[in-house]
Amino acid sequence: MPLGLLMLGLSLLAAVQTSTVKNCHPGCHCEVESFGLFDSFSLTRVDCSGLGPGVSMPIPIPLDTTHLDLSANAMGPLSDTMLAGPGYTTLVSLDLSSNYITEINHNALSKLRYLDTLDLSHNQLVSLHLNCFSGLPLAEVDLSHNGFQEFDLDVFAAKVNGEPVSVDLSHNRLSSVTTTSRGKVLHIQTLNLAGNQLSSVPSLAGLPLRYLNLDSNLIAEIEEGAFAPLKDLVYLSISGLGRLQQIKSNGFKGLQSLQVLDLSNNPKLVSISPAVFSGLDSLQELNLTGSGVTALPTNMLTHLPSIKSITLGRSIHCWRTKKQAQFHRQMGPVQHDEVLNCNVEGVVL
Numbered sequence: 001m002p003l004g005l006l007m008l009g010l011s012l013l014a015a016v017q018t019s020t021v022k023n024c025h026p027g028c029h030c031e032v033e034s035f036g037l038f039d040s041f042s043l044t045r046v047d048c049s050g051l052g053p054g055v056s057m058p059i060p061i062p063l064d065t066t067h068l069d070l071s072a073n074a075m076g077p078l079s080d081t082m083l084a085g086p087g088y089t090t091l092v093s094l095d096l097s098s099n100y101i102t103e104i105n106h107n108a109l110s111k112l113r114y115l116d117t118l119d120l121s122h123n124q125l126v127s128l129h130l131n132c133f134s135g136l137p138l139a140e141v142d143l144s145h146n147g148f149q150e151f152d153l154d155v156f157a158a159k160v161n162g163e164p165v166s167v168d169l170s171h172n173r174l175s176s177v178t179t180t181s182r183g184k185v186l187h188i189q190t191l192n193l194a195g196n197q198l199s200s201v202p203s204l205a206g207l208p209l210r211y212l213n214l215d216s217n218l219i220a221e222i223e224e225g226a227f228a229p230l231k232d233l234v235y236l237s238i239s240g241l242g243r244l245q246q247i248k249s250n251g252f253k254g255l256q257s258l259q260v261l262d263l264s265n266n267p268k269l270v271s272i273s274p275a276v277f278s279g280l281d282s283l284q285e286l287n288l289t290g291s292g293v294t295a296l297p298t299n300m301l302t303h304l305p306s307i308k309s310i311t312l313g314r315s316i317h318c319w320r321t322k323k324q325a326q327f328h329r330q331m332g333p334v335q336h337d338e339v340l341n342c343n344v345e346g347v348v349l
C-alpha cells in the first residue's frame with residue numbers, strides 16, 4: 001500500500017467523530033462518539049445528571065446507549081423497574097452516585113448484562129442482597145461514601161465472568177469485612193477500605209488481591225501473619241492510622257510479591273524490629289514519612305533484598321546506589337557492590 005494511503009487509513013482509524021442525538025430526553029445531553037474506518041465503532045454517552053426530584057424512571061434513553069450518568073437525581077430506593085427500559089441492556093457504564101439510594105431491589109440491576117463500571121458512591125446503602133450483582137460482568141464498582149457497617153465480599157461471587165474486579169468501599173463505617181465463600185473464587189484484585197472503622201486487618205484469605213488500601217482506620221496493632229494469604233499483593237497502603245503502635249514480627253509474612261509498602265503518617269509507630277520485614281523479598285519502596293520511626297534497625301536490609309528506596313522522617317530519603325569503595329563490604333544481600341545511601345548523615349542502616 002502506498003504510504004499516503006496508509007497514512008490516510010491510520011488517520012481515519014484514529015479520528016473520533018462526535019455528533020448529537022436527536023431523540024434525547026429533555027434535560028439530558030446525548031452524544032455519539034464514532035471511531036474507526038467508516039465510523040464502524042461507536043459509543044453513545046448520555047448525561048441525565050441533576051434532573052431534579054420527581055423525574056419518572058426509567059428515563060428514556062437512545063437504544064445502544066453505552067455510558068449513562070444518572071447521578072444526583074434523588075432516586076431513593078432502586079426498584080426493579082427503574083433501570084429496565086429499552087437502551088439499558090447495552091450499558092457498559094452507569095453512574096448512580098448521590099441519589100439517596102437506601103436499598104437495591106433483588107432484580108434492580110438484572111437487565112444490565114454488559115455492565116462493566118458501576119458508581120454507587122455517595123448514597124445511603126447499609127446492605128446489599130447477596131445476588132444483586134448476579135449475572136453482571138462488573139470490573140469496577142464504587143461503593144464509597146455509603147453507610148455500610150459490615151460488608152460480605154461474597155456479593156461479587158455472583159458476577160458472571162472471571163475478569164478481575166476493583167472495589168472501592170472507602171469512607172463507609174465498616175467495622176467488619178468478610179468473605180465466606182468456600183470453593184468459589186472471588187476475583188477481587190483491588191480493594192480500597194480506607195476511611196473506615198476497622199480495628200484489625202480483616203481476613204481476606206482466598207482473594208487474588210494486588211492492591212489493598214487500609215488507610216485511616218482504627219487499627220492499633222498488626223498481628224503476626226495478618227496478611228499471610230495475600231501472596232499476589234503488589235501494593236499495600238496502611239497510612240494515616242492514628243492508633244497504630246505496633247507491628248509484630250512477621251507481620252508481613254507471606255507478602256512475597258509486595259513491591260510498595262506505605263506506612264506513612266502513623267505517628268504512634270515509633271519503632272520497628274527488623275523481623276517485621278521478614279518475607280518481603282520483592283519490596284522496592286518503603287515509605288515511613290511522618291511516622292514516629294526516626295532510625296532504622298541496623299540489620300533490616302538482610303530482610304529486604306530488593307529494596308530501592310526508603311523514605312524516613314520528614315525529609316530523609318535513602319536509595320540504592322553502586323558502591324564506589326574498592327573493598328566489597330556489603331550490608332546484607334543487597335546486590336554485590338550496591339549500598340543504601342541516605343541524604344542525611346547518621347542514619348543507621
Ligand SMILES: *[C@@H]1O[C@H](CO)[C@@H](O)[C@H](O)[C@H]1NC(C)=O
Nearest residue numbers: 239264265287288289290311
Ligand atoms: C510517602 O508518603 C507521603 C505521605 O503520605 C507522601 O507525601 C510521599 O509522596 C510518599 N513518598 C514516596 C517516595 O512515595
